[in-house]
Amino acid sequence: MFEQVPSFVDYHCHLDLYPDYEAQFRTCEAKRIATLAVTTTPRAWPRNKALAGATSMVRVGLGLHPQLVGEHADDLRLFEKYLPEARFVGEVGLDAGPAHYKTYADQKRIFEIILELCAKAGGKILSIHSVRSARDVLSMIEKHLTGTGNRVVFHWFTGSVAEARRAAEWGCYFSINQAMLGKTSTAMLIEALPKERLLTETDGPFTKIGARPAVPSDVVETTNLLASMLAASPQETRNLLLSNLMQLEKEPERDEAQTPSK
Ligand code: MN
Numbered sequence: 001m002f003e004q005v006p007s008f009v010d011y012h013c014h015l016d017l018y019p020d021y022e023a024q025f026r027t028c029e030a031k032r033i034a035t036l037a038v039t040t041t042p043r044a045w046p047r048n049k050a051l052a053g054a055t056s057m058v059r060v061g062l063g064l065h066p067q068l069v070g071e072h073a074d075d076l077r078l079f080e081k082y083l084p085e086a087r088f089v090g091e092v093g094l095d096a097g098p099a100h101y102k103t104y105a106d107q108k109r110i111f112e113i114i115l116e117l118c119a120k121a122g123g124k125i126l127s128i129h130s131v132r133s134a135r136d137v138l139s140m141i142e143k144h145l146t147g148t149g150n151r152v153v154f155h156w157f158t159g160s161v162a163e164a165r166r167a168a169e170w171g172c173y174f175s176i177n178q179a180m181l182g183k184t185s186t187a188m189l190i191e192a193l194p195k196e197r198l199l200t201e202t203d204g205p206f207t208k209i210g211a212r213p214a215v216p217s218d219v220v221e222t223t224n225l226l227a228s229m230l231a232a233s234p235q236e237t238r239n240l241l242l243s244n245l246m247q248l249e250k251e252p253e254r255d256e257a258q259t260p261s262k
Contacts (some may be wrong), residue, residue, distance in 0.1 A: 003056040003251070006034035008223060010216040010239050011175040012090070012127050012155040012201035014038060015058065016048050024215065029055040033216045034245055036126050036201075038091040038155075040065035042078035049085070061090035061127050064114065066107045067100050076110060083117055083124075089153065090127025097131045108136065115144035122149040125248065127175070134159025138167055145172070151248060156180060156203060163191045168193050174250055175201035178209065178218065182223045190229055196244055200226065 015024045015037040028035045036059040039048055045062055052058040064079050083089075092114050094107050113261075118124045132135040134157065141152055153173040157164060164174070174197055180186040190198070200222045205213035209221075227237035 001246075002034060004032060006057060006242060006245070007032040008178055008217075008219045008238065009033070009200050009245050010035045010202050010204075010219045011153060011199045011245070012038055012177075013035055013177065013204050013216050014040070014091075014206065015051075016044055016252070017186060018205050018213070018215075022051060025051045025055055025058055028216050029057050031217055032053055032057055033219065034242075035216050036061055036088060036127055037110075039063035040091060041066055041072065042073070042075055042082050043195045045078070045086070059088050060086070061088040062086035063089070063091045065091050066093050066095040066111065066129055069110050070103050071105045076113060079114065080117060083121060087124060088127070089114070089118060089124050090153075091129050093129030093155075094133035094137050095129060095131040096133040096136075100131075104133075109141075111137075112140060112144065115140055118150050119144050119148040123251070125151045125153065126227045127153050127155050129155055130157065130159065131147065132158075134163045134167075134250065138163060138170070141167075142170060143173070149236065153199060153248070155201060158185070161188050164189050164192055173197045173199055173244065175199040175240075176222065176226060177203050177207055178205070178222050178225065179207045181222065182228070187229060190226075195230060195240060196247065198226070198241065199244055199248070 010033050018024045035058045037058050040063050048060040052060045062082050064075050064138050096104055153175050157174050181209055200219045202214040202218050207214040209218050223237050224234045227234045
């Protein structure tokens with residue numbers, strides 16, 4: 001848990017990809033932004049873990065990004081090596097977008113191994129990428145993670161409302177960034193989801209606010225925008241997001257009830 005009460009939540013940010021990444025870790029701490037620092041390769045684990053270890057607000061995800069699958073043969077072995085040290089896993093998932101579809105079979109094979117490793121270990125929280133692949137990701141989560149005490153956060157979900165409902169029924173959370181807001185599809189998504197499953201994220205530095213890369217403190221504005229969509233005050237929305245975060249990170253029971261796969 002957190003030593004201090006966080007002020008805001010950025011549940012998917014690539015802190016290690018900013019030029020001033022060490023300062024980014026410190027800023028999250030100073031501004032009390034509860035941040036999940038996701039990584040794209042397990043080779044980044046030791047350095048990120050050391051930087052996060054000096055904070056109480058930053059957690060690190062052990063990652064193996066689907067867009068990088070196949071670039072380093074050693075990554076899966078390293079992922080398995082570090083997994084016992086990691087409570088958080090991400091960024092992992094599938095990407096069936098045009099630029100990455102050619103590796104899709106490989107991505108599925110590796111994601112399946114990752115899910116099986118998490119299933120055996122139990123108690124992990126996964127931040128998952130699902131570009132044009134929400135249905136496959138969901139089927140794999142239902143198949144491999146049901147009843148294993150693992151929890152899932154869909155990062156930048158772009159699947160259908162029906163798929164979002166199916167994911168929520170399983171127990172998934174959804175981290176929402178500013179690039180998603182203002183779109184009809186996102187408004188429909190937020191309306192369809194239980195508000196207890198919503199979180200905020202930036203996906204910085206890959207997203208932009210105006211001309212600059214988004215930074216974790218941009219979740220303040222994301223929270224305000226989300227508040228107007230929920231017809232709630234910014235303060236109520238902030239409290240909601242913090243309470244969702246605490247619920248998500250509560251120590252799970254190994255036999256925690258989850259909807260059985262269909
Ligand atoms: Mn990302």
